[in-house]
Amino acid sequence: MKAWQIAAPFGIDALQQVERPQLTPGPQQVLIRVRAASLNYRDLELVEGRYQGQPDQPFIALSDGAGEVLAVGAGVSRFAVGDRVIGCFWQGWQAGPLGACSTAIPLGGPLDGMLAEQVLLDESGVVACPAHLSWEEAATLPCAALTAWQALIGEGQLKAGEWVLLQGSGGVSLFALQFALMHGARVVVTSSSEDKLQRLATLGATGLINYRTTPDWHDEVLRITAGHGVDHVLEVGGPRSFAQSLQCLHPSGQINVIGYLGGQQGEINPLLILQRNARVRGIAVGPRNAFEAMNRAIEASGMRPLIDSTYDWLDLPEALRHLASGAHFGKVVLRLG
Ligand SMILES: NC(=O)c1ccc[n+]([C@@H]2O[C@H](COP(=O)([O-])OP(=O)(O)OC[C@H]3O[C@@H](n4cnc5c(N)ncnc54)[C@H](OP(=O)(O)O)[C@@H]3O)[C@@H](O)[C@H]2O)c1
Known part of the structure; x- marks a missing residue:
């Protein structure tokens, strides 16, 4: 059974293709033939050995993947072969x-992840694929989509007509755009690329801001929303942009602290949180029951994840370099078998 393994000395060129023993499901376990997997920013950090909480031991790469059940162990009741x-x-x-x-413990570091021909998981750590999605589309959902869903819907209780601010056009932001529109919200999105801003407009974003050419983008958010400000922020920029997000937040609005694409250090004045009556929460993907709720919404609405590119899984290094370039618009997917 072949797999991609992450181990010291780390780096894309140090990724290892390894042969692992055949797997047999024990009690409550399902054996999955993986058909597709997808990349997240976190995977890049883990491959490069710079993830906060980087595991010491070698582990199979990637948290996100989808496939078919090959065999079930004793006592499995939620899934059947096929x-x-x-x-x-x-x-x-x-x-x-x-x-x-x-x-709770994540796949793809420290637990062995999904980039293997076969994977053994407890049946409690698996959900059914939305029926209309391809393997590639289904494989994009576990991390970025669920993070966006939890921030806006599961925790955020987004209402129709509210304003949402999304930073950049990465995987989390694109899923958030789709979920926000699905719930009747209005979206302001920032990007460093004029071309990507045009594509975001086509997808339904109302406000478009280039954060490179408009460094004071919070003023532009206030102008676009006619002074109202935004009711929800998905803060993927990190500490440096947090203060700006606060300045364009509607009173009692919500900021979901998710990522740190703009760096991990910065200064935040907590009095701004008081002045805005802001509700600030950290989001760490989400639990299984939120994943199932999200999949029901995806199925009912017919939503399809946006895929930038699909690689053969043996071309993992090339796929990671493409993600690292920031040129992607949509998820970067790997196909197996
Ligand atoms: N807490 C959680 O549960 C959780 C879950 C998933 C992800 N995350 C974190 O969320 C962040 C985004 O993840 P992702 O998977 O969406 O990443 P991604 O797909 O790799 O996103 C890359 C995009 O982010 C945008 N970007 C880069 N630097 C930026 C900055 N300083 N300000 C605003 N946008 C910037 C760029 O968009 P443009 O090209 O449009 O400029 C870039 O193309 C990462 O920090 C990741 O670790 C956290």
Whole structure:
């Protein structure tokens, strides 16, 4: 059984193609033949050995993947052979707050991930594929899509007519755009690329700002929203952009702290949170029951994830370099078999 492994000394050129023993499902486990996997920014950090909490031991790469059930172990009741399934980013987190769950642990570091011909998961860490999605589309959902869903819908309780601010056109932001529009919200989005801004307009974004040529983008957000400000922010920029997000937040609006694409250091004046009555929350993907709720919405609406490019899984280094370039618009996917 072939797999891609991440190990010291790290780096894209140090990725290892390894042969692992055949797997047999134990009690409560399902054996999955992986058909597609997708890349997240986190995978790049793990490959390069710079993830906060980088595992010491070698592990199979990637949190996100989808495939068919090949065999089930004793006591499995949720799935049968032949079912189309997706692995959950967090194994051992079914519902409720992450802080109240002592068993949650992510795939693709430290747990072995999805970039292998076969994967063994507990049936509690697997969800059914939305029926209308291809393998490639289904494989994009576990991390970026669920993060966007949790921020806006699961936790954020987004209402029709509200304003949403999305930073950049990465995987999380594009899913958030689709979920926001699905719920009747209006979206302002920033990007460093005029070409990507035009594509975001075509997808339905109302406000378009180039954050390179408009460094004071918060003023532009206020102009676009006629002084109202935004009700929800998906903060993927990190500490440096957080202060700007606060300045264009509607009173009692919500900021979801998600990423740190603009760097991990910066200064934030907490009094701005008080003045705006802001609600600030950290998002760490989400539990299985939120993944299932998201999939119901995807199925009911017929939504399809946006895919930038699909690579053969043996071309993982090339796919990672493409993600690292920031040229992608949509998910970067790997096809197996
Ligand atoms: N907390 C969680 O649960 C969670 C889950 C998923 C991801 N994340 C984090 O969220 C962030 C985004 O992840 P992703 O998968 O969406 O990444 P991605 O697909 O690699 O996004 C890359 C895009 O982000 C935009 N970007 C880069 N630097 C930026 C900056 N300083 N300000 C605004 N936008 C910037 C660029 O968009 P343009 O080309 O349009 O400029 C770039 O193309 C990462 O930091 C990731 O670690 C966190």
